Amino acid sequence: MKDSTFGFLLTIPGLVFLTLVVAFPLSLLFSLSFLRYDFIHPITFHGLRNYVEVLNNRVFWLSLRNTIIYSGGTTTLTLLIGLLLAVSAARIKRFSALFRTLLILPWAVPLVVSGLVWRWMLDPGVGVYNYILTQVGFSREPINIFGEPTLAMIGCILSDSWTRIPFMFIVILAGIKSIPPDLYEAARVDGANRIATFRNITLPLVKKSMLTGTLITSMFSFRTIDNIWSMTRGGPAKATYVIGLNLIDYLVRYQNLGFGAAIGVIMLGLISIFATLIVYYILKE
Amino acid sequence: MGLASKLEGIVESEVTPYIVLSVFSAVMVSPIILIFFNSFKTLHEALSWPPTIIPSQPTLEAYVKVINSPVLLTLRNSLIIASGTTFLVLALGLPTAYGISKYSFKGSKFAMLFFLASRIIPPLSLLIPFYIMMTWLKLTNTFQCLIILDTYLAFPLMVWILKAFFDEFERDLIDAALVDGCSRLGAFLRVAIPLSAVGIAAVGIITFLWTWNEFVYAMIFTATEDIAPVTIGIFHFVGDEVIEWNSLSAVGIFTSLPAIIFFIFAQKYIIEGMTKGAIKL
Known part of the structure; x- marks a missing residue:
């Protein structure tokens, strides 16, 4: 047997599995999106009507808008804090293992638990953070965060960022660590201060890590619903209703699988844009 | 002293990064510490306002309640599902990654792209097709169902990671085994796998934890507490009237x-691994 044949034989089980759980459901997804499949009418070919209906659906656009705010908010906050922490962690000499360990711990908490934990901390009836806000004079009464659309969204962004900062922190820290230290020494000798070295050395050289971190973070927060589910389930008044929840509703609540599949295809299309950007930028460097 | 020079003084100071890191570490860890303390409160204290941070009378009431509730069963289910998934991911992933890494064939590059592309598809997009498939196969509300779906989630990335491990594995060691009369399969099973044990263990642990955290598929595909994992079980304490915080x-x-x-x-190791990856990218 040729070596290449042996290699191919080894990969067969994996490839067969992947075909069954990716290629097959994917083609099923596309097929479904062209069908009328709603458990009421007989299943018939529906052409592009599911897509037309999705694109004319007000709630779909609302959910897309919410998803962009949610994922954009999480990514921005995560990037800013991740960068600040990575730059700080790269400078210290003592306790660095301790700080790194503490800072990546939120990563260990399942997203669905993170949502519950933040819901608890922000709760107007029992929440410690809400209580602290009343104590520092931010508000006299406990704030009903989950009754107020904007605040509910901010709460969800906080909880999502909390679990995503560790990854961003590590990616950027790894980027900084791979910068040759002589660059900094040379710049210091030339009299550059820290702000100047940050702007002229760190920032341009970790741009790629930041980009990778940003794209991955935005892609993941775009497509996850775990913590929103446990915090608000899309409420109040659909203020945190994201595209993933919309898709689930078409499966569980409205049982219109054709329509849901069309949303699934649109979601896949949007994610592919992120993915193409990631691959493009990584290959470009 | 102007604002700019004051700012510069803050940035230049050797103490600043320690202060920044201390403050943020406290904020980042506080939710974990707070729920840890909260778990030792009585239900009455956990529901009172103003909230306390440290329980006034620490008690194991909450833990006793968890142990006597169906949540314990969901913890067991999580263990079964995560172990099964880890096993399946390694059983499929090790030969796949080894074959592609050490015996590249026509189309092995394409196979790797297939794995990467699978990773990019949002799991939610495949939710409805999976729902139909699992209904056809009559697998809804079974461990098998979740093990298959969770393997789908972890498998593509794990193949990439395992391939990276095998790429660094010394070719000479395999050749030496082959000269000694080992078959290619024998060299894989008796040389390559044992010598990559650390990397394989890491992949196994990551898969396990990943599966342990999974929520969406579990929510859609499980209906009863003897199958549902703990990410579903935790909602046992979220009642209509009161949440037993x-x-x-x-939990x-x-x-x-x-x-x-x-x-x-x-x-x-996580940071080392990332640093290596960052240099390679």
Whole structure:
């Protein structure tokens, strides 16, 4: 047997599995999106009507808008804090293992638990953070965060960022660590201060890590619903209703699988844009 | 002293990064510490306003309640599902990654792209097709169903990671085994796998933790407490009238503990691995 044949034989089980759980459901997804499949009418070919209906659906656009705010908010906050922490962690000499360990711990908490934990901390009836806000004079009464659309969204962004900062922190820290230290020494000798070295050395050289971190973070927060589910389930008044929840509703609540599949295809299309950007930028460097 | 020079003084100071890191570490860890304390409160204290931070009379009430509730069963289910998934991911992933890495064939590059593309598809997009498939196969509300779907989630990335391990594995060691009369399969099973044990263990642990955290598929595909994992079980304490925050915190601690322990021990390797990856990229 040729070596290449042996290699191919080894990969067969994996490839067969992947075909069954990716290629097959994917083609099923596309097929479904062209069908009328709603458990009421007989299943018939529906052409592009599911897509037309999705694109004319007000709630779909609302959910897309919410998803962009949610994922954009999480990514921005995560990037800013991740960068600040990575730059700080790269400078210290003592306790660095301790700080790194503490800072990546939120990563260990399942997203669905993170949502519950933040819901608890922000709760107007029992929440410690809400209580602290009343104590520092931010508000006299406990704030009903989950009754107020904007605040509910901010709460969800906080909880999502909390679990995503560790990854961003590590990616950027790894980027900084791979910068040759002589660059900094040379710049210091030339009299550059820290702000100047940050702007002229760190920032341009970790741009790629930041980009990778940003794209991955935005892609993941775009497509996850775990913590929103446990915090608000899309409420109040659909203020945190994201595209993933919309898709689930078409499966569980409205049982219109054709329509849901069309949303699934649109979601896949949007994610592919992120993915193409990631691959493009990584290959470009 | 102007604002700019004051700012510069703050940035230049050797103490600043320590202060920044201390403040943020406290904020980042506080939710975990707070639920840890909360899990030792009585239900009455957990529901009172103003909230306390440290329980006034620490009690194991919440833990007793968790142990006597169906949540314990969901913890067992999580263990079964995560172990099964880890086994399946390794059983499929090791030969796949080894074959592509050491015996590249026509189309092996394409196979790797197939794995990468699978990773990019949002799991939610495949939810409806999976629902139809699992209904056809009559697999809804079974362990098999979740093990298959969770393997789908982890498998593509794990193949990439395993391939990276095998790429660094010394070719000479395999050749030496072959000269000694080992078959190619024997060299894989008796030389390559044992000598890559650390990397394989890491992949196994990551798969386990990942599966342990999974929520969406579990929510759609499980209906009863003898199958549902703990990410569903935790909602047992979210009632219509009242949320039993102390018991819920106890479950939160149980659920996060495996990964917390792992991160404390593996922190160094995670950052090293990422740094290596960053240089390679």
